[in-house]
Amino acid sequence: MxxxxxxxxxxxxxxxxxxxxxxxxxxxxxxxxxxxxxxxxxxxxxxxxxxxxxxxxxxxxxxxxxxxxxxxxxxxxxxxxxxxxxxxxxxxxxxxxxxxxxxxxxxxxxxxxxxxxxxxxxxxxxSATGNLTLLAGGSHWAAGRAAGDALLVHALAGTLTVTPDGGEALPVPEGHSLLLRAAAALVDVPAGAEGVCAEVWRRRS
Missing domain, CATH: 2.60.120.10 (Jelly Rolls)
Structure with a gap:
């Protein structure tokens, strides 16, 4: 879920x-x-x-x-x-x-x-593989997650906006994070803001 x-x-x-x-x-x-x-x-x-x-x-x-x-x-x-x-x-x-x-x-x-x-x-x-992405101001980034996978979005500077698939836009202030499981999302990084996104995929047999 x-x-x-x-x-x-x-x-x-x-x-x-x-x-x-x-x-x-x-x-x-x-x-x-x-x-x-x-x-x-x-x-x-x-x-x-x-x-x-x-x-x-x-x-x-x-x-x-x-x-x-x-x-x-x-x-x-x-x-x-x-x-x-x-x-x-x-x-x-x-x-x-x-x-x-x-x-x-x-x-x-x-x-x-x-x-x-x-x-x-x-x-x-x-048990897992993943990726670490740094996001500069003025960028947009999209990711999709499957069951058991995770996405962590952390605001390094300014406020990011994370919009889960089919959901409302959620602000992520500087120093805060949003952890999504089994959910796709769009991350908006306005000018002057910076963020980091960690993606984790469980290895499946």
Missing amino acids: PSITRLSPADHRRVPWKNGGGVTTELAVEPIDGPPDGQGEGGQGRFLWRVSIADVVEPGPFSAFSGYDRLIAVVEGDGMRLSVDGAPPVERRRMEPAFAFPGEAPVWCEPTAGPIRDVNLMLDRA
Whole structure:
């Protein structure tokens, strides 16, 4: 059944990084049934997917998440340089397309010119796949969801408008999110606003 959930900053949860190097703000997370196995941050167990925002103020390693796929993008600051498992460094600037890498790979992150803020989508590799899209002002974006799939729309700046298929337009103020399950939607990003959309598709046997 389609469902829509509003999420405000009061619903966010700040949790320490697994490696102790900082703090992550969880925008939304969907646990996997079963006892905790230590894979999550802040003492939680494994999750199907998670969308979070983190501040990186100095160079350092990323926490390891075995069995997860990760997508990351810079939403504040100049940019960052990522060295993944010995490969040549990759740079990502603010609002550039997300970079994907395996969660278990050793990663060294270095801000290119001062502190940054990034958004992360993490997906349990065995159970889900997904995409992370940054939306600049003056854009429109449409997505359709099937049963078991999820779409999270988060307003980075200004107010976005999300119109579910067959429903009324819903405002998403800055710092707030809208979580849609099994529902198609159109996202309008007015001039001067910015947003991020995380799509999650369950793997089906």
